[in-house]
Amino acid sequence: METKAISFGRSLAVPFVQELANKGLTSVPPRYVHHDQDPPIISLDFCSPQVPVIDMQILLSEDFTDSELQKLDQACREWGFFQLINHEMSSRLVGKVKLETEEFFKLPMEEKSKESLEAYSTGLINVAARILRLIGKNLRMDDNEMTLLSEGRQSMSFNYYPPCPQPEQVIGLPPHSDASSITILHEINDVQGLQIKKDGMWIPVKPLPNAFIINIGDALKILSNGTYRSIEHRVTVNSLKERLSIATFCSPKMDGEISPAPSLVTLETPAIFRRISVVDYIKGLFSRKLDGKSYLYSLRIQNEQGKSN
Secondary structure, eight states: OBOOOOOOOOOOOOOOHHHHHTTTOSSOOGGGBOSSSOOOOOSOOTTSOOOOEEEHHHHTSSSSHHHHHHHHHHHHHHTSEEEEESOOOOHHHHHHHHHHHHHHTTSOGGGOOOOSHHHHHHHHHHHHHHHHHHHHHHHTOOGGGGHHHHTSEEEEEEEEEOOOSOGGGBOSEEEEOOSSSEEEEEESSOOOOEEEEETTEEEEOOOOTTOEEEEEOHHHHHHTTTSSOOOOEEEOOOSSSOEEEEEEEEEOOTTSEEOOOGGGOOSSSOOOBOOEEHHHHHHHHHTSOOOBTHHHHHTBOTTOOSOOO
């Protein structure tokens, strides 16, 4: 995957939220209160549907590949999210990254650093490449059409959501879909907070032990010509404990153009997204407020009457 850094500008400066949390505030600063959002679901309803679970070992086996491929295809079409188990990442490495991430957020700002990331990053590149190859197989795409994504860029976000005295007034991360091809989420301390929007309802995700949560991003939705879903998700906060996670974004190659794969465009299934260079795609993303799926909608070909997810 590409590793060269490209600047698209800077985010607005905001107070470091961990430092605010350490002040022992009893109410939420006004800038963090979201009056325009659906109220967060604080506790998990065990009757709620849960995202599909995909087993990498079965996907790569010879005996049960077809049935697990079908499960993967259904998960991408109907949910846009799945939990990946038996992903062949070393449990020792994953455990070490968990420990180092927890220690990382305990350090003063000037001392923060990370180890073990090179091996972890390489492992996730391999996981992503396998998933994207299998997705291309499910979509019956030409082999070279997935190269834009499978040989693209990798970036990571280390996320800290502190305990909040008024969790019902706050959204840790507002509703959005990812601009990536796929995103691989690693829940560090098993504190729930991720919620996905399916059929108009917010559904809390209960992470499985040692699983990665993977979701389809907008870039893959475009490449699949809308066959696979990139659905909205958000993060809620906890009143008692911080939530830690690592999100790894697998994104298209910067020197390419993104559009529906030619092999998926027919008279019966015309292109529903316009062609755009990856550079302009990323610039357009950073020029907008994080607001649901508004950016993806702006890339649709006008007057298209298909599904809007």
